[in-house]
Amino acid sequence: xxxxxxxxxxxxxxxxxxxxxxxxxxxxxxxxxxxxxxxxxxxxxxxxxxxxxxxxxxxxxxxxxxxxxxxxxxxxxxxxxxxxxxxxxxxxxxxxxxxxxxxxxxxxxxxxxxxxxxxxxxxxxxxxxxxxxxxxxxxxxxxxxxxxxxxxxxxxxxxxxxxxxxxxxxxxxxxxxxxxxxxxxxxxxxxxxxxxxxxxxxxxxxxxxxxxxxxxxxxxxxxxxxxxxxxxxxxxxxxxxxxxxxxxxxxxxxxxxxxxxxxxxxxxxxxxxxxxxxxxxxxxxxxxxxxxxxxxxxxxxxxxxxxxxxxxxxxxxxxxxxxxxxxxxxxxxxxxxxxxxxxxxxxxx
Numbered sequence: 001x002x003x004x005x006x007x008x009x010x011x012x013x014x015x016x017x018x019x020x021x022x023x024x025x026x027x028x029x030x031x032x033x034x035x036x037x038x039x040x041x042x043x044x045x046x047x048x049x050x051x052x053x054x055x056x057x058x059x060x061x062x063x064x065x066x067x068x069x070x071x072x073x074x075x076x077x078x079x080x081x082x083x084x085x086x087x088x089x090x091x092x093x094x095x096x097x098x099x100x101x102x103x104x105x106x107x108x109x110x111x112x113x114x115x116x117x118x119x120x121x122x123x124x125x126x127x128x129x130x131x132x133x134x135x136x137x138x139x140x141x142x143x144x145x146x147x148x149x150x151x152x153x154x155x156x157x158x159x160x161x162x163x164x165x166x167x168x169x170x171x172x173x174x175x176x177x178x179x180x181x182x183x184x185x186x187x188x189x190x191x192x193x194x195x196x197x198x199x200x201x202x203x204x205x206x207x208x209x210x211x212x213x214x215x216x217x218x219x220x221x222x223x224x225x226x227x228x229x230x231x232x233x234x235x236x237x238x239x240x241x242x243x244x245x246x247x248x249x250x251x252x253x254x255x256x257x258x259x260x261x262x263x264x265x266x267x268x269x270x271x272x273x274x275x276x277x278x279x280x281x282x283x284x285x286x287x288x289x290x291x292x293x294x295x296x297x298x299x300x301x302x303x304x305x306x307x308x309x310x311x312x313x314x315x316x317x318x319x320x321x322x323x324x325x326x327x328x329x330x331x332x333x334x335x336x337x338x339x340x341x342x343x344x345x346x347x348x349x
Contacts (some may be wrong), residue, residue, distance in 0.1 A: 002324075003115040003124040004317055007191035008132040013143070014196055016167060019040070022143050023161040029065070031313060038319055040069035042099040046051050047089070048127070049075040049105040054283060054307060055127050055137075059102045062314035071098070086110065087119055094120035100322055101125070108132035114232040124313075129183050137282055138187035142168065142195060144306050145234050148278050153210040169196030174226055176202040177238030177263060180209045180252075184282045185313035187236060202226050204263065206252045223263050227272045235273065236280040237265050237291045256289055267290035270300065278302050311340075331335045 001015065016148070027313040028036060047057055063070045086105075093101060100123040103111050105217055108130030115124035124173045128134040149171055151163025173192055179185045179201050193216040200218040201208065218227045227235070240259065256297060268277065272319050279291075279301045289292050317323075 002139075002321065003111075003126075004114060005111050005124065005126045007135045007138050007187045007194070008133070010135070010191065012167065015139075015191060016165065016201055018139055018313070018316055018320065019143050019146060020164050021320055022139070022313045023043070023164050023317040025163070026309065026312035027321070029308075030244040035066065035067055037067050039063070039066040039099075039208075041323060042068045042322060043071065043097060044068045044100045044102065044318065045071045045093055045096075045098045045122075046071055046127075046158045047073045047093070047101050047103045049103075049110070050128070052127070054310070055104065058307070058310040059125075059127060059314050061311050062318055063100075065311070066315055066318060068099075070271060070320070071096075081149070085172045089119065090117070090119035090270060091112055093122070096231075097124045100318060101194065103126050104128045105156065108131055125317060128183055130183065132183050132186065134183040134187050135191075136164055136310070136314055136317055137184050138191040139317070140306055141184075141188055141236065141280060142191055143313055144280065144302050144309050145171065145173065145192075145197075145278070148302060149233050167195045168192060170233070170251040171197045172200070172230060172232040173197050173234045173236060174200050174202055174230070174232040175236045176223060176237065176265065178207050178252075179212070179238065182208045182238050188216075189215050193217065198228055200230060200232070202263070204253055204259070223265075223290050224272075227269055232277060233274065233276055234278050234280060235265060235281075236252065237285075239282065239284065240290055241243065241284055242260050260289055264288075264290055265291065265295050267294040267298070270295050270298060273300075280306060283307070 001317055028034065046056055060070050060072065077260065098120065101114065102125045105111065109132065111114055111124055111126035111129045126133055126135055143317040146163045146168060147161060150168065151161060152168045175188060186200065189199050200220055202220045202223050205221055208219060265279065277300065279295055279298065281291060283301045285291055285296055287296060288337050295301065306327060
C-alpha cells in the first residue's frame with residue numbers, strides 16, 4: 001500500500017501494524033530528544049484546502065519529529081485562490097520532489113484523485129476529504145481505546161505498552177451526534193469493525209445518512225437507552241458541524257437546547273456508564289451543545305490524550321508509507337525500509 005486514503009478495506013494486519021508502530025513512536029516521545037532520523041532527506045507537504053489547526057499541526061509535528069523537511073501549503077493566499085486546479089498544484093508538488101503529500105480537501109474523493117490520477121509520484125495521506133474519510137483520526141481513536149481498554153503503558157513493569165499486538169474484539173463503542181456530516185464517524189465504523197469492536201451510531205434521524213444500513217454497525221435514535229442497556233466501553237461524541245448544514249442547524253434539529261437535552265453528553269449520562277468506560281471527542285468541541293464542560297474535563301475523558309496520540313499515529317503512518325512496510329510481507333516496523341539510512345532507523349526505533 002502506497003497511500004492511506006480510507007479505513008474501508010484496510011486489512012486487520014495492516015491496522016494492527018499501524019497501531020503497534022504508533023506505540024513504538026509514542027514511546028520515543030517520552031525521551032528528552034524526541035526526534036528520530038528516520039525520514040531525514042524526505043519532503044512532506046501539508047496541502048490543506050480547508051481550515052485546520054490541530055490536524056495540520058499534528059502532521060507537521062509528526063513529520064518534523066521524523067526529521068523530514070516540511071512544506072505547509074494553504075489554499076488561502078496561494079495560487080489556488082487565483083483559480084489553480086488540483087491537477088496543476090499536484091504537478092507543481094511533483095516538480096518540487098515531494099515524497100509525501102498530506103491533503104485535506106472540502107470535496108469527497110479529492111485524496112483518491114490526487115493519489116491515482118498520475119499527477120505526482122508521492123505517498124498521499126488523507127487528512128480529511130469532505131464528508132468521506134479521515135483515516136488517521138480513526139487510527140488515533142482506536143489507538144487510544146486500545147491503550148485504555150486492552151492494555152496500559154507500564155503494566156508489565158518495564159514501561160511498555162501491554163496492548164501491543166491486540167485487536168479490539170469484544171469492546172463496545174457508541175458514536176454519538178452528527179453522523180451525517182462526519183468523516184470521523186465513517187472512518188471509525190469501518191476501522192473499529194475490522195478490529196473486532198461492536199459499534200452503535202446514535203443520532204437524531206435527520207443526522208443519519210442514507211444507506212447507513214449497509215455500514216457494519218447498529219443505529220439507535222435514543223442515547224439514554226443505548227447507554228443504559230448497551231453499556232458501551234467508550235463513548236465518542238461528534239461535533240455538530242453547522243458549517244456543513246445547508247439551511248443552518250435549524251434544518252436538522254429544533255434548537256441547540258433540544259439537541260443538547262436529547263443527544264448531549266453530560267455528567268448524568270457519564271454516571272450511567274461502566275466504571276472503566278472512557279469519553280472521547282475528535283475536536284474541536286462545542287461545549288454545552290454535544291458535550292458539557294463537566295464531561296469534557298472529567299478524569300475519564302481522554303480528549304486531550306487523543307491529541308497527543310495523534311502525533312504518534314501520524315508518525316507511524318508517515319514512516320510505514322515512506323518505508324513501504326504497509327501491505328508488504330514485512331510484519332515488523334523495524335524491518336529495513338528502502339532508504340539509505342535503514343541502519344539509523346532500526347537503531348532509532
